[in-house]
Amino acid sequence: MSNPAPLRLGIAGLGTVGVGVIRIVRKHAKLIEERTGRPVAITAVSARNRAKDRGVDLKPYDWEDDPVSLATRDDVDVYVELMGGSDGPAKASVEAAIAAGKHVVTANKALLAHHGQAIAEAAEEAGVVLRFEAAVAGGIPVIKALTEGLAGNEITRVMGVMNGTCNYILTRMYDAELPYDVVFDEADKLGFLEADPQLDVGGIDAGHKLSLLSSIAFGTQVDFDGVELEGIERIQIADIEQAADMGYRIKLLGVAQMTGRGLEQRMSPCLVPAASPLGQLEGGTNMVVIEGDSVGQIVMRGAGAGEGPTASAVMGDVMDIARGITISTFGKAATALVETRPAKATVPAAYYLRMSLMDKPGALAKVAQVLGDAGVSINRMRQYGHDEGTAPVIIVTHTCTRAAVDEALAGLGTTGVVEGDPVAIRIEEV
Amino acid sequence: MSNPAPLRLGIAGLGTVGVGVIRIVRKHAKLIEERTGRPVAITAVSARNRAKDRGVDLKPYDWEDDPVSLATRDDVDVYVELMGGSDGPAKASVEAAIAAGKHVVTANKALLAHHGQAIAEAAEEAGVVLRFEAAVAGGIPVIKALTEGLAGNEITRVMGVMNGTCNYILTRMYDAELPYDVVFDEADKLGFLEADPQLDVGGIDAGHKLSLLSSIAFGTQVDFDGVELEGIERIQIADIEQAADMGYRIKLLGVAQMTGRGLEQRMSPCLVPAASPLGQLEGGTNMVVIEGDSVGQIVMRGAGAGEGPTASAVMGDVMDIARGITISTFGKAATALVETRPAKATVPAAYYLRMSLMDKPGALAKVAQVLGDAGVSINRMRQYGHDEGTAPVIIVTHTCTRAAVDEALAGLGTTGVVEGDPVAIRIEEV
Structure with a gap:
């Protein structure tokens, strides 16, 4: 292979993650080229404050005040968006990058959680790659x-x-x-x-x-x-x-x-x-x-956060692109992703309930009655300690629906023996 | 996209993993095509015993008695080797597949442990992909x-x-x-x-x-x-x-x-x-x-083994190939892999030592002397139970080299107070 052209990055956002990416690109230039078959280079960077000392030398890179300008530069192949935020400059620059035919690597979970479908469709339409390993669980390569x-x-x-x-x-x-x-x-x-x-x-x-x-x-x-x-x-x-x-x-x-x-x-x-x-x-x-x-x-x-782990995830995406790996953002064509209706806690589970029970005759019987009426059966119950006039009570239910628990919680409020709002925590079988 | 051509598999070896792959290809045909952008089909299979009932219908597939013939069929794009064995038919058929320009997916750790370098170089030379996710840790996508x-x-x-x-x-x-x-x-x-x-x-x-x-x-x-x-x-x-x-x-x-x-x-x-x-x-x-x-x-x-997990790993590789992902077998060009000399346990660690100490005056002192002479210092020591004429003794050392431990073990044999061979187990900092 004769001197393949470098893959050129434009990095917007120079917080810990952006700085981490710069460090890796510098420190591991040889390793990156050996693994991907081509060099990875940084062309230009952008951040809010140019003067800030970030502990890395930024002189080798062009500076852009405007991330949109960075994202659309002719000498940028991959736009690396590390600013964050579901809208504003992050969204504008990612959209601009895609429109300009650039691949995009981002750590921005908010952006994709709110606009992922539209952005993925745009990337697909433009024939560019949009990857986001760093957006979920830091360094864990879970998206891959x-x-x-x-x-x-x-x-x-x-x-x-x-x-x-x-x-x-x-x-x-x-x-x-x-x-x-x-x-x-x-x-x-x-x-x-x-x-x-x-x-x-x-x-x-x-x-x-x-x-x-x-x-x-x-x-x-x-x-x-x-x-x-x-x-x-x-x-x-x-x-x-x-x-x-x-x-x-x-x-x-x-x-x-x-x-x-x-x-x-x-x-x-x-x-x-x-x-x-x-x-x-x-x-x-x-x-x-x-x-x-x-x-x-x-x-x-x-590690779910931090300079090194998150930068590692960004580099995994960048190196995939350097290797020529083109994969749909969400694993299949964006236009083929199904619109589903959300289901509210339909999967049954056992629940942990905590409530403050008043010192009144028959209080426990009333609670048991309300739970029974809602279709919630009790697996175990315990009282611990004792406050003035009330006692905290823990109930672990048998498997039931969240709807039944909600009905029980509403009912408990009407018994006159439960002080404040009871707490219900799901017990997840893992 | 207009009806892309299917990726055609030839599967050699119809044990649990081979059968598992057939089951996934059938059950998830739609899902596979949606995710990879093209159908994955099985053209032909091969195994030692054609008559055996494997619980899946093999009639849709051509049968080959000889895996080499299977591996080189014109209508096979990916040769899936699930026979195992470091040599013999597995090696011959993988080599034949590569020579015929087929991609190879294998679960064969022995083959690659012994011949991985040569086979990876051959694949690279032929411009085909050789992947082996299923060879290591079953369903865990650790190679990726x-x-x-x-x-x-x-x-x-x-x-x-x-x-x-x-x-x-x-x-x-x-x-x-x-x-x-x-x-x-x-x-x-x-x-x-x-x-x-x-x-x-x-x-x-x-x-x-x-x-x-x-x-x-x-x-x-x-x-x-x-x-x-x-x-x-x-x-x-x-x-x-x-x-x-x-x-x-x-x-x-x-x-x-x-x-x-x-x-x-x-x-x-x-x-x-x-x-x-x-x-x-x-x-x-x-x-x-x-x-x-x-x-x-x-x-x-x-899961490190079993039909489903191992077949899942095989399918991960197959679907990568269907998606057009071409990556070097060991993560960089095979010809660029470095030949290194093996280092024998140079990284120091603490060790757990167990020995059977004879009931003799000064026995423990002799052991301590031998360890000290070898440069092994004792962190803690305990005697547990008592056999006839001997007592089992556990010593946990401070961090030392394996060489020092080996010297100590050799020395213990000459003290006349240790019965049989002492056991040394490394304590790994994880």
């Missing part, structure tokens, strides 16, 4: 596994702990026996939280990721609005301890599966067996579990 | 992760528990408190063992797999002869229990890393922390751990 390695499977379920901040908070609450608020503040001080913390603790960020996995797994159009979102704010340390006592851990778990009624996507706190890989996941690490009809269960674990 | 998803990393270490039979035996010894011989016989009766059990319990099968991972990870020519092999036959239930008591599990663990002295590849029983993903792996499940300079540690876990 799902799209390519496991392509021979009908996927039956995808699960994931994909927000390291939430997993850090829940793990820390358990380890240090600290309440949610205290650990939340800790995480904030450590810089673990997004500017809008709801992106993390409200499950939005992880929900974005789940919606992208769902699309590939089930051949459906990305449907972030169809993700039932529930954050971790209502999890108390008592829940974590009671769950642990029964052999469970609480995780902010994403679950997607196709049901007879449509695509079910949930991102919510769940109890998972302490001895399972998901239950054993601690701190900021991510895990994705893929279940296929032939392969059974595949578990992938790794 | 290492070759493509993590391609931007310098790989620093690869580890794996990749022989389900050994892991079953070790797990079962621990759970049921049964000695090795009894569990070995159980595994044999359950059909878990290869015709030559040394392939399993001697670490050969897992060693084949490790040598293939090493080649991709380090860009080196496959060097199975460079794998230091040690089987699990000498592991006693006491070792497993003592290890557990100290917070470890014993696994047949493969470890490959590049050192200043060459490529170190070991497949041997190791102590790993009980709380680590490797330590928590039970039964027949496989796990591969990949460590890269940017990505950190990626852990992949799944």
Whole structure:
């Protein structure tokens, strides 16, 4: 092979990930060329603040203030979008890049969760590649596994702990026996939280990721609005301890599966067996579990964020393009992706219920009656501790539908013996 | 796109994996075409016994008694070799397929461990694709992760528990408190063992797999002869229990890393922390751990064998070819793979030593002296139980080289206070 032309990158966004990509391209120039058969070079970069010292020398690269200008340069083959944001410059520049016939590699889960279908169709129409390994679960090559390695499977379920901040908070609450608020503040001080913390603790960020996995797994159009979102704010340390006592851990778990009624996507706190890989996941690490009809269960674990891991994912996509690998964004032609209706928690499960029961005669009997009327049968029940005038009670149900649980929760409010809102947490069989 | 031509497979070997591939191709014809953009069809098959009932209808396919004839048919685009064996018909037919310009997908670890370099060079020369996802860790898409998803990393270490039979035996010894011989016989009766059990319990099968991972990870020519092999036959239930008591599990663990002295590849029983993903792996499940300079540690876990998982891996490769993905067998041009010398356990570690110490005055002092002379310092020591005239003693060393341990073991034989051969098991930091 005689001196193949380099693949030329334009990188927009020079936060930790952008800087990480620059570092890899420099440090591993030889390795990259050996593996892909051609050099990978950076032509130009763009970011908000040109003056900022990022610890890497940017002089070798042209500077563009406007990412759209960067994305459409004649000397850019691949536009690497690392700015983030579901709209604004990220969306405009990605669209401009595609229109200009550039391949796109992005780490932007929000952009694709909201506009993935339109952007993938545009890329397909333009005959360019749009890849996003870095958008889901950081360094774990899960998009590749799902799209390519496991392509021979009908996927039956995808699960994931994909927000390291939430997993850090829940793990820390358990380890240090600290309440949610205290650990939340800790995480904030450590810089673990997004500017809008709801992106993390409200499950939005992880929900974005789940919606992208769902699309590939089930051949459906990305449907972030169809993700039932529930954050971790209502999890108390008592829940974590009671769950642990029964052999469970609480995780902010994403679950997607196709049901007879449509695509079910949930991102919510769940109890998972302490001895399972998901239950054993601690701190900021991510895990994705893929279940296929032939392969059974595949578990992938790794760093979900950070300069190195996320840049590694970006480079995986870039090197695929350098190798000439052209694959549909969501694993099949964008125009063939099916529009499905969202199914709201139709898959039955056992539930963990916590409520504050008043010291009144027959209180427990009333609770049992309401649950029974809703079709929720009790597997085990325990009272722990005692507050003034009320006692916290934990009930683990037998398998039932979420609708039955919701009916029971509504009914509990009318008994006059339950103080405040009861909490229901799904127990996911993993 | 107007009716693209089907990708036509010729499948040699109709054991569980071959049958599994046929089942997937039939069951998921639509899904496969949607994902790859073209149909995948089976033209012809070959196996030793035509009359055998395999539970699938073979009438739609031409039959070839000779796999070489199958591999070179004009109406075959991809030769799928699922017969196994490092030489004989597997090798002859793969070579014939390549010479005839066919792509090759194989699950044959022995063939590639012994002849991978020559076969990869031939494939490259012929401009065809040779892929082997199914040869390593069953359904886990680890070859793809290492070759493509993590391609931007310098790989620093690869580890794996990749022989389900050994892991079953070790797990079962621990759970049921049964000695090795009894569990070995159980595994044999359950059909878990290869015709030559040394392939399993001697670490050969897992060693084949490790040598293939090493080649991709380090860009080196496959060097199975460079794998230091040690089987699990000498592991006693006491070792497993003592290890557990100290917070470890014993696994047949493969470890490959590049050192200043060459490529170190070991497949041997190791102590790993009980709380680590490797330590928590039970039964027949496989796990591969990949460590890269940017990505950190990626852990992949799944079924290491069986019809569905292995066929899933074969189909991943087939569908890559249907999608037009052409990638070098070992991740870079075969002619660019480096010939490295094997390094024998140069990476230091702590070791677990078990010996049978005679009831003689000063026995322990002599042992300590020998270890000290060899440069092996003792971290902790314990005596457990007592046999007639001897006492089993466990010593955990501080980090030292394998050479120092070997010197100590040789020295122990000359003390006159150690009965039989001491056992040394590496404690791998994972």
